[in-house]
Amino acid sequence: MAPPRNRRPGFSKRAQYSIFASYLLGILGAVVGLLLLLVSFIDPQGFSVLRTIGAETTAPVSKTLSEVGGATGNAGDQISAYFYAASKNAAMKRELEQSRIEILEARALKQENERLKRLLKLDQEVPDAIGMARLISSTASSSRRIATLGLGSASGIEIGQPVRAPEGLIGRVLEVGPTTARILLVSDGKNVTPVQRANDSLPAFATGLGDGTVDIQPINIGTNPFQGGDLFITSGSGGLYSPGIPVAVVIRKNESGAIARILANPAKVGHVVVQPIFQAETVRQIGEDIPSEFDIEGGE
Secondary structure, eight states, X not given: OOOOSSOOGGGOHHHHHHHHHHHHHHHHHHHHHHHHHHHHXXXXXXXXXXXXXXXXXXXHHHXXXXXXXXXXXXXXXXXXXXXXXXXXXXXXXXXXXXXHHHHHHHHHHHHHHXXXXXXXXXXXXXXXXXXXXXXXXXXXXXXXXXXEESOOGGGTOOTTOEEEEXXXXXXXXXXXXXXXXXXXXXXXXXXXXXXXXXXXXXXXXXXXXXXXXXXXXXXXXXXXXXXXXXXXXXXXXXXXXXTTOEEEEEEEEOSSSEEEXXXXXXXXOOXXXXXXXXXXXXXXXXOTTHHHHTOOOTTO
Protein backbone atom coordinates (compact mmCIF):
# COMPACT_ATOMS: atom_id res chain seq x y z
CA MET A 1 0.00 0.00 0.00
CA ALA A 2 1.46 3.43 -1.03
CA PRO A 3 2.17 5.95 1.78
CA PRO A 4 -0.04 9.03 1.91
CA ARG A 5 1.20 12.24 0.14
CA ASN A 6 0.78 14.58 3.15
CA ARG A 7 3.00 12.73 5.52
CA ARG A 8 3.41 14.39 8.89
CA PRO A 9 6.92 15.29 10.01
CA GLY A 10 6.56 13.08 12.99
CA PHE A 11 7.29 10.12 10.80
CA SER A 12 10.90 11.54 10.12
CA LYS A 13 13.28 12.02 13.02
CA ARG A 14 15.49 14.36 10.95
CA ALA A 15 12.58 16.65 10.25
CA GLN A 16 11.56 16.58 13.89
CA TYR A 17 15.11 17.53 14.95
CA SER A 18 15.19 20.40 12.47
CA ILE A 19 11.88 21.80 13.68
CA PHE A 20 12.96 21.45 17.29
CA ALA A 21 16.30 23.17 16.64
CA SER A 22 14.63 26.08 14.86
CA TYR A 23 12.17 26.54 17.72
CA LEU A 24 15.01 26.33 20.22
CA LEU A 25 17.16 28.89 18.39
CA GLY A 26 14.21 31.23 18.09
CA ILE A 27 13.44 30.98 21.78
CA LEU A 28 17.11 31.45 22.73
CA GLY A 29 17.37 34.49 20.47
CA ALA A 30 14.28 36.02 22.00
CA VAL A 31 15.57 35.31 25.51
CA VAL A 32 19.02 36.78 24.72
CA GLY A 33 17.44 39.87 23.21
CA LEU A 34 15.16 40.29 26.19
CA LEU A 35 18.10 39.89 28.58
CA LEU A 36 20.14 42.47 26.67
CA LEU A 37 17.21 44.87 26.75
CA LEU A 38 16.84 44.38 30.50
CA VAL A 39 20.59 44.83 31.02
CA SER A 40 20.54 48.06 29.03
CA PHE A 41 17.86 49.45 31.34
CA ILE A 42 19.16 48.02 34.59
CA ASP A 43 22.96 48.37 34.06
CA PRO A 44 23.84 50.75 31.22
CA GLN A 45 27.56 50.55 32.02
CA GLY A 46 27.57 46.78 31.83
CA PHE A 47 25.68 46.95 28.54
CA SER A 48 28.31 49.33 27.16
CA VAL A 49 30.96 46.75 28.05
CA LEU A 50 29.02 44.12 26.13
CA ARG A 51 28.67 46.53 23.20
CA THR A 52 32.41 47.14 23.24
CA ILE A 53 33.12 43.39 23.27
CA GLY A 54 30.81 42.96 20.30
CA ALA A 55 32.49 45.77 18.42
CA GLU A 56 35.93 44.29 19.09
CA THR A 57 34.73 40.88 17.96
CA THR A 58 33.33 42.15 14.66
CA ALA A 59 36.13 44.69 14.03
CA PRO A 60 38.34 42.37 11.89
CA VAL A 61 35.43 41.48 9.66
CA SER A 62 34.37 45.13 9.33
CA LYS A 63 37.96 46.17 8.59
CA THR A 64 38.32 43.54 5.90
CA LEU A 65 35.06 44.54 4.25
CA SER A 66 36.07 48.22 4.45
CA GLU A 67 39.45 47.55 2.81
CA VAL A 68 37.82 45.52 0.06
CA GLY A 69 35.33 48.34 -0.57
CA GLY A 70 38.10 50.97 -0.51
CA ALA A 71 40.25 49.00 -2.94
CA THR A 72 37.31 48.59 -5.28
CA GLY A 73 36.54 52.31 -5.08
CA ASN A 74 40.20 53.26 -5.67
CA ALA A 75 40.39 50.97 -8.67
CA GLY A 76 37.33 52.62 -10.14
CA ASP A 77 38.78 56.07 -9.47
CA GLN A 78 42.08 55.11 -11.09
CA ILE A 79 40.36 53.75 -14.17
CA SER A 80 38.29 56.92 -14.46
CA ALA A 81 41.39 59.06 -13.96
CA TYR A 82 43.25 57.11 -16.67
CA PHE A 83 40.56 57.67 -19.28
CA TYR A 84 40.21 61.32 -18.23
CA ALA A 85 43.97 61.84 -18.52
CA ALA A 86 44.02 60.18 -21.96
CA SER A 87 41.26 62.44 -23.26
CA LYS A 88 42.92 65.46 -21.65
CA ASN A 89 46.27 64.63 -23.26
CA ALA A 90 44.62 64.29 -26.67
CA ALA A 91 42.95 67.68 -26.24
CA MET A 92 46.24 69.26 -25.12
CA LYS A 93 48.06 67.79 -28.13
CA ARG A 94 45.46 69.30 -30.45
CA GLU A 95 45.78 72.67 -28.71
CA LEU A 96 49.58 72.46 -28.88
CA GLU A 97 49.51 71.69 -32.60
CA GLN A 98 47.12 74.58 -33.23
CA SER A 99 49.33 76.89 -31.15
CA ARG A 100 52.40 75.78 -33.11
CA ILE A 101 50.65 76.58 -36.40
CA GLU A 102 49.58 79.99 -35.10
CA ILE A 103 53.13 80.72 -33.92
CA LEU A 104 54.57 79.84 -37.33
CA GLU A 105 51.98 82.02 -39.04
CA ALA A 106 52.76 84.89 -36.66
CA ARG A 107 56.50 84.53 -37.31
CA ALA A 108 55.95 84.52 -41.08
CA LEU A 109 53.73 87.58 -40.80
CA LYS A 110 56.30 89.34 -38.63
CA GLN A 111 59.08 88.60 -41.11
CA GLU A 112 56.94 89.84 -43.98
CA ASN A 113 56.12 93.05 -42.08
CA GLU A 114 59.79 93.63 -41.28
CA ARG A 115 60.75 93.08 -44.91
CA LEU A 116 58.05 95.50 -46.12
CA LYS A 117 59.24 98.08 -43.57
CA ARG A 118 62.80 97.75 -44.88
CA LEU A 119 61.52 98.07 -48.44
CA LEU A 120 59.50 101.17 -47.53
CA LYS A 121 62.55 102.65 -45.83
CA LEU A 122 64.61 101.85 -48.92
CA ASP A 123 62.04 103.56 -51.15
CA GLN A 124 62.31 106.64 -48.93
CA GLU A 125 66.11 106.54 -49.05
CA VAL A 126 66.01 106.35 -52.86
CA PRO A 127 63.69 109.23 -53.77
CA ASP A 128 64.54 108.97 -57.46
CA ALA A 129 63.45 105.31 -57.66
CA ILE A 130 61.64 104.55 -60.88
CA GLY A 131 59.31 101.98 -59.38
CA MET A 132 58.74 99.18 -56.94
CA ALA A 133 57.62 95.76 -58.17
CA ARG A 134 57.63 92.06 -57.40
CA LEU A 135 60.04 89.52 -58.81
CA ILE A 136 57.71 87.16 -60.65
CA SER A 137 60.22 84.35 -61.15
CA SER A 138 63.92 83.52 -61.27
CA THR A 139 65.86 80.76 -63.00
CA ALA A 140 67.22 77.93 -60.87
CA SER A 141 68.42 75.29 -63.34
CA SER A 142 69.41 77.35 -66.40
CA SER A 143 73.05 78.17 -67.13
CA ARG A 144 72.05 81.83 -66.97
CA ARG A 145 70.75 83.59 -63.90
CA ILE A 146 67.73 85.64 -64.97
CA ALA A 147 64.73 86.97 -63.05
CA THR A 148 61.46 88.43 -64.29
CA LEU A 149 60.24 91.78 -62.97
CA GLY A 150 56.59 92.81 -62.86
CA LEU A 151 57.24 96.22 -64.47
CA GLY A 152 58.05 97.15 -68.06
CA SER A 153 58.58 100.01 -70.44
CA ALA A 154 55.08 101.30 -69.71
CA SER A 155 56.32 102.15 -66.19
CA GLY A 156 59.56 103.78 -67.35
CA ILE A 157 61.82 100.73 -67.07
CA GLU A 158 64.86 100.83 -69.37
CA ILE A 159 67.74 98.51 -70.16
CA GLY A 160 70.70 98.84 -67.78
CA GLN A 161 68.83 100.20 -64.78
CA PRO A 162 69.96 98.72 -61.42
CA VAL A 163 67.56 96.57 -59.42
CA ARG A 164 68.03 96.20 -55.68
CA ALA A 165 66.29 94.88 -52.58
CA PRO A 166 66.63 95.95 -48.93
CA GLU A 167 69.28 93.23 -48.50
CA GLY A 168 71.41 94.41 -51.40
CA LEU A 169 71.95 94.44 -55.16
CA ILE A 170 69.85 92.06 -57.28
CA GLY A 171 71.14 92.87 -60.76
CA ARG A 172 70.26 95.09 -63.69
CA VAL A 173 67.61 95.27 -66.38
CA LEU A 174 68.58 93.18 -69.41
CA GLU A 175 65.46 93.16 -71.59
CA VAL A 176 62.28 95.22 -71.40
CA GLY A 177 58.73 94.45 -72.47
CA PRO A 178 55.59 96.54 -72.11
CA THR A 179 54.67 95.17 -68.68
CA THR A 180 57.61 92.95 -67.68
CA ALA A 181 61.39 93.07 -67.74
CA ARG A 182 64.17 90.50 -67.50
CA ILE A 183 66.83 91.06 -64.87
CA LEU A 184 70.42 89.84 -65.21
CA LEU A 185 71.26 88.72 -61.68
CA VAL A 186 74.52 89.46 -59.91
CA SER A 187 75.21 85.72 -59.73
CA ASP A 188 75.18 85.30 -63.53
CA GLY A 189 78.53 84.27 -64.97
CA LYS A 190 78.54 87.13 -67.49
CA ASN A 191 77.73 89.82 -64.97
CA VAL A 192 80.77 91.74 -63.70
CA THR A 193 80.08 94.27 -60.96
CA PRO A 194 82.59 96.95 -59.84
CA VAL A 195 82.77 96.77 -56.04
CA GLN A 196 84.85 98.03 -53.16
CA ARG A 197 85.50 96.80 -49.65
CA ALA A 198 83.25 98.67 -47.26
CA ASN A 199 85.80 99.39 -44.53
CA ASP A 200 88.63 100.82 -46.67
CA SER A 201 87.18 101.30 -50.21
CA LEU A 202 89.61 98.74 -51.70
CA PRO A 203 88.45 98.36 -55.34
CA ALA A 204 87.71 94.98 -56.89
CA PHE A 205 85.49 93.19 -59.40
CA ALA A 206 82.73 90.69 -58.54
CA THR A 207 81.96 88.05 -61.18
CA GLY A 208 78.97 85.75 -60.78
CA LEU A 209 79.56 82.02 -60.39
CA GLY A 210 75.97 80.93 -61.05
CA ASP A 211 75.47 79.34 -57.62
CA GLY A 212 74.57 82.29 -55.42
CA THR A 213 78.18 83.38 -54.97
CA VAL A 214 80.59 85.73 -56.74
CA ASP A 215 84.32 85.63 -57.36
CA ILE A 216 86.00 88.72 -55.92
CA GLN A 217 89.22 89.70 -57.71
CA PRO A 218 91.34 92.71 -56.73
CA ILE A 219 92.24 95.27 -59.35
CA ASN A 220 95.90 95.08 -58.34
CA ILE A 221 96.98 91.69 -59.66
CA GLY A 222 99.31 89.70 -57.42
CA THR A 223 97.83 90.80 -54.12
CA ASN A 224 95.16 89.08 -52.08
CA PRO A 225 94.22 91.29 -49.12
CA PHE A 226 90.78 89.79 -48.59
CA GLN A 227 89.61 88.16 -45.36
CA GLY A 228 86.56 86.17 -44.38
CA GLY A 229 83.68 88.44 -43.42
CA ASP A 230 84.73 91.35 -45.66
CA LEU A 231 81.68 93.24 -46.93
CA PHE A 232 81.70 94.49 -50.51
CA ILE A 233 79.49 97.26 -51.86
CA THR A 234 79.10 98.90 -55.24
CA SER A 235 81.84 101.42 -55.98
CA GLY A 236 80.06 103.54 -58.59
CA SER A 237 82.78 102.86 -61.16
CA GLY A 238 81.47 102.57 -64.69
CA GLY A 239 78.50 104.78 -63.91
CA LEU A 240 75.92 101.97 -63.86
CA TYR A 241 75.35 101.33 -60.14
CA SER A 242 75.20 104.07 -57.54
CA PRO A 243 77.88 103.59 -54.85
CA GLY A 244 77.14 102.04 -51.48
CA ILE A 245 74.75 99.22 -52.44
CA PRO A 246 75.59 96.00 -50.49
CA VAL A 247 76.62 93.17 -52.81
CA ALA A 248 78.30 90.24 -51.05
CA VAL A 249 80.29 89.11 -48.02
CA VAL A 250 83.45 86.97 -48.23
CA ILE A 251 83.08 83.38 -47.05
CA ARG A 252 86.54 82.05 -48.02
CA LYS A 253 89.74 83.03 -49.79
CA ASN A 254 91.14 81.40 -52.93
CA GLU A 255 94.48 81.64 -54.70
CA SER A 256 93.92 84.98 -56.36
CA GLY A 257 90.97 86.51 -54.53
CA ALA A 258 87.96 85.36 -52.54
CA ILE A 259 84.54 83.75 -52.84
CA ALA A 260 81.68 85.85 -51.47
CA ARG A 261 78.04 85.03 -50.78
CA ILE A 262 75.51 87.34 -52.41
CA LEU A 263 73.42 89.12 -49.78
CA ALA A 264 70.18 89.52 -51.78
CA ASN A 265 68.81 86.09 -52.67
CA PRO A 266 66.21 86.44 -55.48
CA ALA A 267 64.45 83.28 -54.30
CA LYS A 268 63.70 84.92 -50.94
CA VAL A 269 63.10 88.48 -52.13
CA GLY A 270 59.55 89.48 -52.97
CA HIS A 271 59.61 93.16 -53.92
CA VAL A 272 62.48 95.15 -55.38
CA VAL A 273 63.21 98.76 -56.29
CA VAL A 274 64.36 99.87 -59.74
CA GLN A 275 66.81 102.77 -59.69
CA PRO A 276 67.94 105.03 -62.52
CA ILE A 277 71.38 104.53 -64.00
CA PHE A 278 73.89 106.30 -61.76
CA GLN A 279 75.71 108.14 -64.56
CA ALA A 280 73.71 107.53 -67.69
CA GLU A 281 75.87 109.74 -69.92
CA THR A 282 79.05 107.97 -68.83
CA VAL A 283 77.51 104.57 -69.45
CA ARG A 284 76.30 105.69 -72.86
CA GLN A 285 79.77 106.89 -73.79
CA ILE A 286 81.74 103.86 -72.63
CA GLY A 287 79.30 101.16 -73.66
CA GLU A 288 76.90 101.72 -76.52
CA ASP A 289 76.71 97.95 -76.97
CA ILE A 290 75.85 96.92 -73.38
CA PRO A 291 72.50 95.29 -74.34
CA SER A 292 73.99 93.29 -77.20
CA GLU A 293 76.89 92.10 -75.05
CA PHE A 294 74.53 90.17 -72.82
CA ASP A 295 72.02 88.90 -75.37
CA ILE A 296 70.37 85.71 -74.19
CA GLU A 297 69.56 82.87 -76.51
CA GLY A 298 65.99 81.77 -76.55
CA GLY A 299 65.11 79.12 -73.99
CA GLU A 300 67.93 79.92 -71.60
